Amino acid sequence: MQLNIHSGENMDEKPRIGVYVCHCGGNISNIIDVERVREFAAKQKDVVIARDNEHVCSDAGQKMIQEDIKKYGLNRIVIAACSPKFHEPTFMNLLAESGLNPYMLEMVNIREQDSWVHSDDPQEATLKAMDQVAAAIAKVRLNKPLEEKEVKIGNRVLVIGGGIAGIQAALDLADSGCKVIMVEKKPTIGGRMAQLSYTFPTDDCSLCIISPKMAAVANHPNITLLTYSEVEEVEGHVGNFKVRIKVKPRYIDMDKCVACGLCAEKCPVKVPDEFNYGLRMRKAIYIPHEMAVPLKYLIDEEHCLYLNKGICRVCERICPQKAINFEDKVKIIETTVDAIIVATGYDTFNAETIKQYGYGRYANVIIAPQLERLVMPTGPTNGRVIRLSDGRIAKRIAFIQCVGSRDEQIGRPGCSRVCCMYAIKQAMILKRQDITRDVYIFYIDIRAYGKGFEEYYMRAQELGVKFVRGKVGEIIEDPVTKNVIVKAEDTLTGKWLEMEFDLVVLSVGLIPSKDTEKIAKMLKLNIGPDGFLLEAHPKYRPVDTLREGIFICGCAQGPKDIADTVAQASAAAGRTLRLLSQGRIKIEPIKVFVNEDLCNGCEICLEKCPLGAIGMENGKARINEAICNGCGSCISYCPRNAIDLRHYEEEQIIEEVKELLKSKSEDEIRIIAFFDDSCTYRAADLAGNSRINYTSKVRIVRIPSSSRLTPRIILSAFKFGADGVFIGDCLPGGSPYHPKVLDVINDIVRKSRRELRRYRIDARRLKFDMIAVDTAERLAKDLDDLASTAERLGPVSKSKRDKIKI
Amino acid sequence: MFRGLSQKVYDLTGINVYLCHQCGICSGSCPLVKSMDIPPNMVVRMVQMDMNEVLNSKTIWICASCFNCTVRCPRNIDPARIINALRIIKQREGVYAVDLRKIEKLEELPQIALIAASRKLTG
Numbered sequence: 001m002q003l004n005i006h007s008g009e010n011m012d013e014k015p016r017i018g019v020y021v022c023h024c025g026g027n028i029s030n031i032i033d034v035e036r037v038r039e040f041a042a043k044q045k046d047v048v049i050a051r052d053n054e055h056v057c058s059d060a061g062q063k064m065i066q067e068d069i070k071k072y073g074l075n076r077i078v079i080a081a082c083s084p085k086f087h088e089p090t091f092m093n094l095l096a097e098s099g100l101n102p103y104m105l106e107m108v109n110i111r112e113q114d115s116w117v118h119s120d121d122p123q124e125a126t127l128k129a130m131d132q133v134a135a136a137i138a139k140v141r142l143n144k145p146l147e148e149k150e151v152k153i154g155n156r157v158l159v160i161g162g163g164i165a166g167i168q169a170a171l172d173l174a175d176s177g178c179k180v181i182m183v184e185k186k187p188t189i190g191g192r193m194a195q196l197s198y199t200f201p202t203d204d205c206s207l208c209i210i211s212p213k214m215a216a217v218a219n220h221p222n223i224t225l226l227t228y229s230e231v232e233e234v235e236g237h238v239g240n241f242k243v244r245i246k247v248k249p250r251y252i253d254m255d256k257c258v259a260c261g262l263c264a265e266k267c268p269v270k271v272p273d274e275f276n277y278g279l280r281m282r283k284a285i286y287i288p289h290e291m292a293v294p295l296k297y298l299i300d301e302e303h304c305l306y307l308n309k310g311i312c313r314v315c316e317r318i319c320p321q322k323a324i325n326f327e328d329k330v331k332i333i334e335t336t337v338d339a340i341i342v343a344t345g346y347d348t349f350n351a352e353t354i355k356q357y358g359y360g361r362y363a364n365v366i367i368a369p370q371l372e373r374l375v376m377p378t379g380p381t382n383g384r385v386i387r388l389s390d391g392r393i394a395k396r397i398a399f400i401q402c403v404g405s406r407d408e409q410i411g412r413p414g415c416s417r418v419c420c421m422y423a424i425k426q427a428m429i430l431k432r433q434d435i436t437r438d439v440y441i442f443y444i445d446i447r448a449y450g451k452g453f454e455e456y457y458m459r460a461q462e463l464g465v466k467f468v469r470g471k472v473g474e475i476i477e478d479p480v481t482k483n484v485i486v487k488a489e490d491t492l493t494g495k496w497l498e499m500e501f502d503l504v505v506l507s508v509g510l511i512p513s514k515d516t517e518k519i520a521k522m523l524k525l526n527i528g529p530d531g532f533l534l535e536a537h538p539k540y541r542p543v544d545t546l547r548e549g550i551f552i553c554g555c556a557q558g559p560k561d562i563a564d565t566v567a568q569a570s571a572a573a574g575r576t577l578r579l580l581s582q583g584r585i586k587i588e589p590i591k592v593f594v595n596e597d598l599c600n601g602c603e604i605c606l607e608k609c610p611l612g613a614i615g616m617e618n619g620k621a622r623i624n625e626a627i628c629n630g631c632g633s634c635i636s637y638c639p640r641n642a643i644d645l646r647h648y649e650e651e652q653i654i655e656e657v658k659e660l661l662k663s664k665s666e667d668e669i670r671i672i673a674f675f676d677d678s679c680t681y682r683a684a685d686l687a688g689n690s691r692i693n694y695t696s697k698v699r700i701v702r703i704p705s706s707s708r709l710t711p712r713i714i715l716s717a718f719k720f721g722a723d724g725v726f727i728g729d730c731l732p733g734g735s736p737y738h739p740k741v742l743d744v745i746n747d748i749v750r751k752s753r754r755e756l757r758r759y760r761i762d763a764r765r766l767k768f769d770m771i772a773v774d775t776a777e778r779l780a781k782d783l784d785d786l787a788s789t790a791e792r793l794g795p796v797s798k799s800k801r802d803k804i805k806i
Numbered sequence: 807m808f809r810g811l812s813q814k815v816y817d818l819t820g821i822n823v824y825l826c827h828q829c830g831i832c833s834g835s836c837p838l839v840k841s842m843d844i845p846p847n848m849v850v851r852m853v854q855m856d857m858n859e860v861l862n863s864k865t866i867w868i869c870a871s872c873f874n875c876t877v878r879c880p881r882n883i884d885p886a887r888i889i890n891a892l893r894i895i896k897q898r899e900g901v902y903a904v905d906l907r908k909i910e911k912l913e914e915l916p917q918i919a920l921i922a923a924s925r926k927l928t929g
Contacts, residue, residue, distance in 0.1 A: 402880070470834060472831070473832075496840060
């Protein structure tokens with residue numbers, strides 16, 4: 001996709017600039033001499049008309065601009081008024097309505113960044129306003145018209161994963177009229193929830209509450225269900241994802257099979273049943289479980305005698321429907337979708353890694369998911385909880401919490417959020433089966449944070465479940481009785497315990513599902529330090545990803561219980577609908593672009609782009625504009641200066657900086673501050689709103705993200721007169737861009753400081769700080785500190801400045 | 807960063823004892839815990855609370871430095887090393903069970919034996 005940039009006639013056209021200075025009903029004019037600013041603006045090159053007005057944003061003010069555009073043939077507009085966060089959209093619309101490109105506008109923030117913060121020095125405030133206006137005029141002169149490209153968007157959604165998260169999202173979308181394709185890797189949908197016994201804290205039977213939803217997915221006219229299938233490849237972008245899906249062979253004609261089960265009865269091959277965690281055997285021709293959707297048999301390629309050794313074919317002979325088809329092959333489905341929801345769920349932690357608990361070696365040490373199956377009346381033991389060593393009913397049972405969670409030794413420091421509650425649930429089930437049972441839970445902390453959870457915990461205590469606060473050190477097996485002996489410290493009494501149990505249940509934590517990395521790579525999504533998929537923002541965009549049109553929900557994003565999963569899945573469906581319901585989507589034109597004459601195809605930018613938006617074409621870097629979000633991380637790494645960011649081009653910024661410093665006298669100091677648009681700029685607005693005064697020596701440049709800067713921009717600030725440069729950007733997690741931009745900024749700061757030292761300029765003159773939207777005081781202090789540092793060091797001498805080569 | 811005993815332990819080991827969340831796996835794993843007057847997790851707790859009494863406990867001399875606790879500690883804070891630091895603190899107070907001046911032929915004894923004796927008999 002190529003953005004439509006008019007570079008022809010429009011650019012050769014001589015700039016005709018209109019400047020409007022707002023009084024803001026005294027908010028500005030009580031401090032700043034607006035008349036003087038206007039006069040100053042009128043004298044600038046290319047300025048055709050300069051006016052001041054009580055309220056430029058009012059209808060009368062807007063009309064005035066509109067008439068001027070017509071009367072004087074203006075093609076660029078500068079408005080000196082409040083923060084662009086308020087009225088930039090208003091004026092961009094105004095320009096568009098008047099037949100100008102909306103990007104031919106520059107806003108000068110002389111209220112939040114000037115009159116409100118320099119009320120103590122009206123003289124300086126007026127001079128600062130003049131600098132700001134001059135800089136905006138210089139910038140607008142270089143502005144290029146940009147076009148917001150629109151792409152059509154349909155209503156086809158791919159849902160990857162058929163667990164409760166995928167089911168909920170798919171049903172919400174399908175009910176709203178979207179066409180959903182659900183792809184599930186396993187032969188049935190229902191996921192992990194279908195394997196659970198009961199659900200906390202309400203104790204409903206898990207399969208009973210999910211099976212109606214599973215059936216609804218299969219019967220919904222708007223859902224195409226592809227089980228035993230995997231997404232192999234995804235290309236393209238929002239509104240046009242090209243998807244390749246592999247459907248594995250079932251060797252059964254799905255239309256003919258009626259699930260009578262005769263084939264499985266006769267099949268001679270027995271293998272451990274994965275649905276029951278190996279607690280029961282199944283045949284090589286099987287259904288995953290009785291409530292599977294679709295309820296159709298399939299043949300296990302790995303174990304079928306005919307498929308492996310060419311003998312048997314009993315099922316084929318016995319099937320009354322003639323549904324067996326040994327000729328079945330892998331099918332490939334290629335289609336396009338407009339949006340994607342990833343709901344790939346979790347795996348449980350492999351308890352064998354923790355050697356001292358003996359899982360896998362001791363028969364009577366099991367993991368919690370196995371107990372889920374054991375307590376089920378329809379399960380492998382018809383609900384009898386037995387010792388696996390001898391099949392006797394287990395009377396004394398211990399739960400061990402935090403196996404594979406909250407443990408730095410195995411690199412999983414996080415909490416899995418569900419284990420406390422599921423252990424309490426299982427303990428209560430055991431007590432209800434037989435109240436004389438001894439049930440112990442060895443825990444570090446009980447986390448009963450959810451709605452109704454604490455009450456649930458209390459009910460377990462009422463039932464006589466014993467809670468012991470202490471992490472179990474080790475488990476040993478009595479070689480004769482096969483009883484398991486638990487060694488732990490009760491940290492609340494300080495007493496050491498050595499207790500014998502029939503059965504020990506390890507409350508294993510949740511880890512990212514096996515395919516998470518593969519999926520992330522395929523969809524170019526990011527993975528967090530815990531291995532789960534990373535959301536775009538931990539608070540405000542919890543189900544979005546940094547790739548537009550791709551959403552995540554459920555345990556793929558992090559451990560959570562069923563209620564949270566369903567809430568998140570509906571949220572993902574809602575966010576998807578918000579996108580699809582517009583019918584067409586605008587693609588913001590502020591993206592990086594490559595100057596192909598300079599690019600030598602070194603491919604450094606490819607690895608620096610945190611979103612993977614850069615590819616190669618004919619030996620030159622090529623930006624995928626549907627993926628690029630304009631953070632500019634690639635720019636400073638390009639050894640040939642071949643990449644730049646639209647609307648915030650290097651030359652435009654340098655020109656702006658030059659003008660901000662033009663009025664400076666030799667013995668005066670001046671600070672240039674680069675504020676990222678998402679956090680620092682807003683914090684500065686807050687400083688204005690809160691009337692926090694800071695140094696009037698500072699001149700602010702607005703950029704989308706500080707990762708867009710380059711050492712060259714910073715050096716040119718010093719060359720043209722800055723005595724200090726401040727860079728502000730978001731705290732980790734605060735930025736709408738990728739967390740990696742912070743590394744980029746640190747690199748830029750380091751490289752710039754090295755350059756400064758080379759020119760014998762004190763590196764303390766360059767300061768970088770992370771600023772959150774609400775930390776206006778910290779920002780003000782940072783600026784004051786830098787100004788006093790610069791004051792102490794004195795102005796950078798002219799001879800040093802002149803040596804700087806840019 | 808800290809004050810009192812926790813700072814002394816920090817100076818000797820670089821361990822921030824406040825990272826301990828008292829799960830008790832150290833005590834549950836300790837082969838000698840039955841002979842101790844204070845279980846290892848409580849030793850760490852007492853250091854957190856800067857309780858100097860811990861220096862008079864038997865535990866710090868009973869610990870055999872088998873490092874069972876260290877390899878299992880979910881917060882990676884090395885309880886065996888904390889206990890060793892407490893022994894060092896105690897020894898630096900100048901409380902020695904073995905008076906080296908009274909040993910004849912001191913230079914003929916292996917150094918490791920002297921250190922072992924002094925450690926074993928102190929406290």
